[in-house]
Amino acid sequence: MIILKNLTKIYRGIKAVDNLNLQIPQGTIFGFIGPNGAGKTTTIKMMTGVLRPTKGSISIDGLDIAQEPSQAKRIIGFIPDRPFLYEKLSGTEFLRFKAGLYGMEGARLDEDISDLLNLFELSDWADELIESYSHGMKQRLIIASALIHKPKVIIVDEPMVALDPRGAKLVKELFKERARKGTTVFMSTHALALAQEVCQQIAIVDKGRIVASGTSKDLEEQAGVMGDLERIFLAITGGLASG
Amino acid sequence: MNIFRLLITPRFVGFKNNLKGPGGGRRVKILTLTVVGILFWLVLFFLFYRVLAYFSSQEMIGDVLARQLLAMVLLIFFSLLIFSHIVTALSNLYLSQDLELFHASPATLTEIFLSRSFYTVIDSSWMLIVFGLPVMMAYGVVYHASLAYYLSLIYVSIPLMIIAASLGILVIMVLVGFFPAQRARDIIFFLSLIVIICLYFLFRFLRPERLVNPDSFVSIAQYLGALKSPDSPYLPSQWATDLLWTRLTRYPGSQLLNYLLLWSTALALMVIDIWMAGLIYFRGFSKAQEAKRRTHVGRRILEKTVSALTRPLGPDTTSLIAKDVRTFFRDNSQWSQLLLLGALVVVYLYNFSVLPLERSPIKSVYLQNALSFLNIGLAGFVISALSARFIFPAVSAEGNAFWIILSSPVSARRFLWSKYFAYLIPMLILAEVLIIYTNYLLRVTAFMMVLSSATIFFLVFGIVGLGVGLGAVYPNFKHENIAQVATSFGGLIYMISSSVFIALVIVLEAGPVYTILSAHFRGEAVTHVQWVLITGSFILVIFVQIVAVKKPMAAGLKSLSRYEG
Known part of the structure; x- marks a missing residue:
C-alpha cells in the first residue's frame, strides 16, 4: 500500500506539489496523469527518496521513506523518465x-x-x-x-518511451501480471489510452493538486463527460474548453 | 562495506571494458599515452634533478633553497589538491547523472557519500602522482636518500591527500548548503575568485623576484631569512616538508610529532566529513534536483554584440555562433573557467613586470629582445592550452544535439568554419594583448614588436585551425562532461600537434631574427645571402601556417562527412 499524506514541494515560492493526499491499495495499477509541469515527476522523485518533500509524508508498505529510507527503497522498483x-x-x-x-x-x-x-x-x-x-x-x-x-511497489515515470508495440505489450502484460500477484504499480504517463487500459485507479493532477481521482467511471462523473479518458482529461484540465 | 565496494565498481568495470574494446586504434592510443606520460615524467625529473643538483653544489644557501623549493612544491600541491577536490566533489556528490540511481537504491547515505568521496579522491589526486612523483624522485636521487625516504613518501602523501580531500568536500557541502539550490554557477564563481585571490597572495607572499637579487638584502642572514618565507607551523604541507626533509638529509631528530599531526588531522577531518554528511548532504543533493532559475544580467548586451558581429556571415552562421555563445555562458563548467583564464593571464603578465632586467649580468637589450622572441612561443603555448580547453571540444560540445546540425540545411563545411571564426577573433585579441603588453614591459625594439605581433597573429590562425579541425577528427558526442573531451586522446594529439607547430615556427624564425638583431646591434648591414635565407625562412613559415589551417580543417570535414547522410 502507498500512502501520501499532505505531500508538498515548494521550489522558491512555487508550489510544484500542493498538499497531495493519496491512498493506493496493494495490487493496484494506479495511473497518475496530468499536463506538463503538473508535478508528476516531482511527486515520483519524492516517493523514491530522491527529493526531500517540503512538507508531508510518504509511506510505502508501512515504511516511511524519510524515517526508514533504506528499507523503503528496498521494496521499490523505480523506472525514471530520463534514466x-x-x-x-x-x-x-x-x-x-x-x-x-x-x-x-x-x-x-x-x-x-x-x-x-x-x-x-x-x-x-x-x-x-x-x-x-x-x-x-x-x-x-x-x-x-x-x-x-x-519489488513490492513499482514506481514508473513514462514507461513506454521508445518501446515498439511488441515491447509496450510486454510491459503492459507484465504490470498486469505483477499486480495480480500483489505488486502495486504507480505509473505516471501521458499515454491516456494506456492508463485507461491498464489502470484500475487514476488520479489527474494539475498545478500540483489532484483535481480528480478514482476509477474511469468515477472520473466520468466528476468531469461530467462520458467517453474516453482523453475527453475526461481535457475537460478536467481545461483543454476541452479552450480547444 | 559490501555496498560501498559495489557502488564504486561501475567505473572500474567500465574502465576495464573500455580497455578490452575492439580495434587496434585503442592499443595505439594506450601506447601513445604511455610514451607521452613517460616522456613527461622524464622531462620533469631531469628538470628538478638539474635544479636540485645545482642547489646542492652551492654552499650555505643550497640546502636552504632546496628545502624552500620542497616547501613551495608541497604547498602548491596541497592548495591545488584542495581546489581540485572542491570542483570534483561538486560533480561527484551533487551533479553526476548516476546519483539518482544511487539515492533511489537502498544504499545508506553514508555509503553513497563515502563512495562518491572515493571517486572524488581518485579524480583529484592522480595529479599528485603524475606531477609529484618525478619531483620527489629527483629529491631522493640528488640527496642519495635511503629507503626510509621513499617509504615516508607513502606515509606522508596519504594523510596529506585525505586532509585536502576532506577540506575540499567539507567546503563544497557547506557551500551547497548555504547557496540556493542548483546555484553551482555562483559556487564556482565564488571558488574561482578564492583561487585568484589565493594565487595572488601566494605570489606576493613568495616574491620570487627578490631571490634573484641578493644585493637588495643588507646581509646574508636577511637573504636567508627572506628565502625561508613562507613557513607556517599550522600548514599540513609544512609538516610534510619537515618530515620529508628530515628523511632526505638523515637528520637524526624524531618526526613523531609531525606524523601524529598529519595522521590525526586526516582522521579527524574524515570523521567530521562523515558526521557533516549525515547532517547536510542529502538536503544539498535534494536541492540540486530542483530546477535552475536563469539570471538575465548582461544577456541582452552579449546577444546584441554577437548578433552585430556575425550579421555579415549570414543568418545560418549567425545562428550557429549565437547558439555557441549562449550555451557557453549558460554552462557553468565552461564560462567559470574564464575566471581561471584571467588568473593565468594576470600571473603571466605579472611575471614579466617583475623581471629584474636591469640587474642582469647579460646586456639588457639582448636579453629583452631574446625574451621577447621566446615570449612568442610562450604566448603561443598559453593560447594552445586555452584552445585545448575551449576550442578543441567545440565540435564535441554539440553532444546529443548534433543531429540538429546534421538534419539542418547547414553544410558541414559551413558548420566547421563558423566554429573557426567564432573562436578566432577572441583568441586573436587575447594573443595580441599578451604579446604587445609584455613587449611593452620588456621595452623591446620596434622590429621585435612588429615581428612578434605579426608572428603571434598568424600563429593563432594555425592554433585555432588545429583545434577546430582535430576536434572534428576526434569528436565525442557522448561525453558526460565537456572537460573530459579536452583530456581525451584527441586532446593530447591536439596539444602535441599544436606544440610542434609553434616550435616549428619559432625555430624557422630564430635564424632570421638572430641575423637581423646581430647586424642591428653591431651596426652592420645584412648581406644579400642573408636576405635570401631570411626570405626563405619566412616563406617556409607562411607555408607551415597555411598547412596548419588547411590540413586539420580538411581532415575535420572529412571526419564529419561520415555522419552526414
Missing part, C-alpha cells in the same frame, strides 16, 4: 550491479538475470556494451533492472 545507464557496462554487468545494490548475489541471481534478459529479448545483447544498444533496448534494460529485486 541513467553506464554506457561502458554490458547489460548483464548493469543488472548484476543493480541487483547488488539490493543485496542480491549468488547462483540464483545469475538465473534471475538470464530470465529477465530473455523476457525482455535482450539475451543476444547481454554481453555487449550498453552504448551499442538502441533507445528501445535501453528502456527495456531499465525496466528489467527495476524488476530484478522483485
Whole structure:
C-alpha cells in the first residue's frame, strides 16, 4: 500500500506539489496523469527518496521513506523518465550491479538475470556494451533492472518511451501480471489510452493538486463527460474548453 | 562495506571494458599515452634533478633553497589538491547523472557519500602522482636518500591527500548548503575568485623576484631569512616538508610529532566529513534536483554584440555562433573557467613586470629582445592550452544535439568554419594583448614588436585551425562532461600537434631574427645571402601556417562527412 499524506514541494515560492493526499491499495495499477509541469515527476522523485518533500509524508508498505529510507527503497522498483545507464557496462554487468545494490548475489541471481534478459529479448545483447544498444533496448534494460529485486511497489515515470508495440505489450502484460500477484504499480504517463487500459485507479493532477481521482467511471462523473479518458482529461484540465 | 565496494565498481568495470574494446586504434592510443606520460615524467625529473643538483653544489644557501623549493612544491600541491577536490566533489556528490540511481537504491547515505568521496579522491589526486612523483624522485636521487625516504613518501602523501580531500568536500557541502539550490554557477564563481585571490597572495607572499637579487638584502642572514618565507607551523604541507626533509638529509631528530599531526588531522577531518554528511548532504543533493532559475544580467548586451558581429556571415552562421555563445555562458563548467583564464593571464603578465632586467649580468637589450622572441612561443603555448580547453571540444560540445546540425540545411563545411571564426577573433585579441603588453614591459625594439605581433597573429590562425579541425577528427558526442573531451586522446594529439607547430615556427624564425638583431646591434648591414635565407625562412613559415589551417580543417570535414547522410 502507498500512502501520501499532505505531500508538498515548494521550489522558491512555487508550489510544484500542493498538499497531495493519496491512498493506493496493494495490487493496484494506479495511473497518475496530468499536463506538463503538473508535478508528476516531482511527486515520483519524492516517493523514491530522491527529493526531500517540503512538507508531508510518504509511506510505502508501512515504511516511511524519510524515517526508514533504506528499507523503503528496498521494496521499490523505480523506472525514471530520463534514466541513467553506464554506457561502458554490458547489460548483464548493469543488472548484476543493480541487483547488488539490493543485496542480491549468488547462483540464483545469475538465473534471475538470464530470465529477465530473455523476457525482455535482450539475451543476444547481454554481453555487449550498453552504448551499442538502441533507445528501445535501453528502456527495456531499465525496466528489467527495476524488476530484478522483485519489488513490492513499482514506481514508473513514462514507461513506454521508445518501446515498439511488441515491447509496450510486454510491459503492459507484465504490470498486469505483477499486480495480480500483489505488486502495486504507480505509473505516471501521458499515454491516456494506456492508463485507461491498464489502470484500475487514476488520479489527474494539475498545478500540483489532484483535481480528480478514482476509477474511469468515477472520473466520468466528476468531469461530467462520458467517453474516453482523453475527453475526461481535457475537460478536467481545461483543454476541452479552450480547444 | 559490501555496498560501498559495489557502488564504486561501475567505473572500474567500465574502465576495464573500455580497455578490452575492439580495434587496434585503442592499443595505439594506450601506447601513445604511455610514451607521452613517460616522456613527461622524464622531462620533469631531469628538470628538478638539474635544479636540485645545482642547489646542492652551492654552499650555505643550497640546502636552504632546496628545502624552500620542497616547501613551495608541497604547498602548491596541497592548495591545488584542495581546489581540485572542491570542483570534483561538486560533480561527484551533487551533479553526476548516476546519483539518482544511487539515492533511489537502498544504499545508506553514508555509503553513497563515502563512495562518491572515493571517486572524488581518485579524480583529484592522480595529479599528485603524475606531477609529484618525478619531483620527489629527483629529491631522493640528488640527496642519495635511503629507503626510509621513499617509504615516508607513502606515509606522508596519504594523510596529506585525505586532509585536502576532506577540506575540499567539507567546503563544497557547506557551500551547497548555504547557496540556493542548483546555484553551482555562483559556487564556482565564488571558488574561482578564492583561487585568484589565493594565487595572488601566494605570489606576493613568495616574491620570487627578490631571490634573484641578493644585493637588495643588507646581509646574508636577511637573504636567508627572506628565502625561508613562507613557513607556517599550522600548514599540513609544512609538516610534510619537515618530515620529508628530515628523511632526505638523515637528520637524526624524531618526526613523531609531525606524523601524529598529519595522521590525526586526516582522521579527524574524515570523521567530521562523515558526521557533516549525515547532517547536510542529502538536503544539498535534494536541492540540486530542483530546477535552475536563469539570471538575465548582461544577456541582452552579449546577444546584441554577437548578433552585430556575425550579421555579415549570414543568418545560418549567425545562428550557429549565437547558439555557441549562449550555451557557453549558460554552462557553468565552461564560462567559470574564464575566471581561471584571467588568473593565468594576470600571473603571466605579472611575471614579466617583475623581471629584474636591469640587474642582469647579460646586456639588457639582448636579453629583452631574446625574451621577447621566446615570449612568442610562450604566448603561443598559453593560447594552445586555452584552445585545448575551449576550442578543441567545440565540435564535441554539440553532444546529443548534433543531429540538429546534421538534419539542418547547414553544410558541414559551413558548420566547421563558423566554429573557426567564432573562436578566432577572441583568441586573436587575447594573443595580441599578451604579446604587445609584455613587449611593452620588456621595452623591446620596434622590429621585435612588429615581428612578434605579426608572428603571434598568424600563429593563432594555425592554433585555432588545429583545434577546430582535430576536434572534428576526434569528436565525442557522448561525453558526460565537456572537460573530459579536452583530456581525451584527441586532446593530447591536439596539444602535441599544436606544440610542434609553434616550435616549428619559432625555430624557422630564430635564424632570421638572430641575423637581423646581430647586424642591428653591431651596426652592420645584412648581406644579400642573408636576405635570401631570411626570405626563405619566412616563406617556409607562411607555408607551415597555411598547412596548419588547411590540413586539420580538411581532415575535420572529412571526419564529419561520415555522419552526414
